[in-house]
Amino acid sequence: MKNLSRLLFAMLFVLVYSNANAQDKNNPWQITIATNAVDAYPSGDGAPFSETIFSKYFDVDNYNILPSLSSISVSKYVGDGFSFGIAGSLNKIENWGEDANGDAINVDDLSYYAADGTIKYSIGEALDWNTFDPYVGVGGGYTWVDEVGAGTLNGTLGFNLWFSENVGLTVQSAYKHAFEDYLNTHFQHTVGISIRFGGADTDGDGIYDKDDACPDVPGLEAFNGCPDTDGDGIEDSKDSCPNEAGLAEFNGCPDTDGDGIADKDDSCPTVAGLKALSGCPDADGDGVRDGDDKCPNTPGAPANNGCPWPDTDGDGVLDKDDKCPDVVGTVANNGCPEVTEEVQKTLNEYAKTILFDTGKSSIKSQSESVLGDIIKILNEYPTAKFTVEGHTDSVGSEKLNQRLSDSRANSVKEYLVSHGIDAFRLSSLGYGESKPIDTNKTKKGRANNRRVEINLVK
Structure with missing residues (x-):
């Protein structure tokens, strides 16, 4: 024993x-x-x-x-x-x-x-x-x-x-x-x-450390001992959203609104939307998500916050392209009215009546009325450019007449500018006696040749 x-x-x-x-x-x-x-x-x-x-x-x-x-x-x-x-x-x-x-x-x-x-x-x-x-x-x-x-x-x-x-x-x-x-x-x-x-099971999940891919964290046998915290059938190491149950197609992330975009990538996760708009809706289909669309039920332009561009004057040219948004114009002239031949003719009829002191470029006071009419016409065509042209008869030297025509054309231009016409729209030029419209042999003819013209720059 x-x-x-x-x-x-x-x-x-x-x-x-x-x-x-x-x-x-x-x-x-x-x-x-x-x-x-x-x-x-x-x-x-x-x-x-x-x-x-x-x-x-x-x-x-x-x-x-x-x-x-x-x-x-x-x-x-x-x-x-x-x-x-x-x-x-x-x-x-x-x-x-x-x-x-x-x-x-x-x-x-x-x-x-x-x-x-x-x-x-x-x-x-x-x-x-x-x-x-x-x-x-x-x-x-x-x-x-x-x-x-x-x-x-x-x-x-x-x-x-x-x-x-x-x-x-x-x-x-x-x-x-x-x-x-x-x-x-x-x-x-x-x-x-x-x-x-004697097999070691450090994390106590019933899977021996030898066979446990995650020996320090309790897990599931189906994932070789690794955890699936959110229980969505995707192990945490392969789950992009390990704490939220999700779908395999989104690597374990949820898609709450069912629009095919994972919540983590969805800017509007509770409302079904479009992938192109990061999961947000676009009710009017204009490419601007509803949250940013000032007109969510009316298709519009992204550059105008989802609203359609206005055409204030109704001339068929949108305000964004209309150089004259408050004045009816033509498409060809970017929404501004076009100067017709009739208007051009009216301008020159007025311009011919402008009077100057004899031999000078100073405008007589009685011409202020007709200049006012000219200004009204020019304001109707805010984008049109004009040339103020000065002409004389043949009395006196050609050099003197040229200088006088330059001065008178410039005098009219300065008057118009001083009364609100954009200087950028106007230029002046004197032709002296080189472009007569009547004979210089008669008093009446010479009177017709002493004139100012306001012509459209084309």
Whole structure:
């Protein structure tokens, strides 16, 4: 019993150590609690693989069986199908080999203790078998029969039959060759329940760290242990909106208004709209979203805040293009009225009546009325440009007449400008006596030649 106490203490130490040092492989530790049977046949030298060694292998009459849990082993997976384990067992021996006649040698209830270490190789892992896991092993140990002990060289063959991820049945047979003559070479068979454990699950999501793509964050088996915070079926690492349930087509983001634009990209996420307008609506279809459209129910121009351009004077030219938005004009003249031949004629009839002091460019006061009429006409055509032309008769020198015509044309221009006509619209030019419209031989003819004309610049 002293040896048994030592054995159990050693096994307890191994168990505590294994629990305190769980590894990062799935279930690297295995504990097997079993019943063992000791078969002392073959007896004698027990030469390995002799022709008689297995002749009574299945003769259970030779087995010494302690009808209780009499063996415990602990093993640790070390990688590539290999594991290392230690085992302790006890038994009660009644039959210890055979005599020369083949009869069992009976003994008086000898105690049997063994402590063994084994390196095992999993054939099942090599063949990628999950449920049925055969293995082979080799190792050594020390066996006591009563108070006599000797070292042994062990060969092991067995299998695990796993009922679940962690619980299974283990059946094993070990051939134990003794190094001392006083201890028979023998078989030790065990049948028991095995428990696998020790896989690390840092985040507690039920998925071992080895298989967990997100070992520090609780997740789902469907995503290899990674989370899906919003529960939309898209793991957080691939979800552009991990905290809002959304659709796969939008990488996990929602589309509240159903307009085909994810809320994160939708400037109007609660109202169905157009992609071209960042998800906002355009009721009148003018390309200006309703929130920015001053006329949301009337198609208009984006440049005019979604409203149609006005045509104040109704001449068919929009105000934005109309140079004369308050005056009816023509399209050809950018919305401004065109100077007709009749108007041109009227202007010159007025202009011919402008009177100057004799031989001077100063305008007589009685011409102010006709100049007022001319100004009214010019204001009716605010974009038209005119040339004020001065003409003289042939009396006097040509040089003097040229100078006088320049001065009179300029005098009229300055008068018009001083009374509100844009200087940009007017120019002046004197022709002297070079363009008569009547004869200079008569008084009446010369009077007609002394004139001012206001002509449209085309």
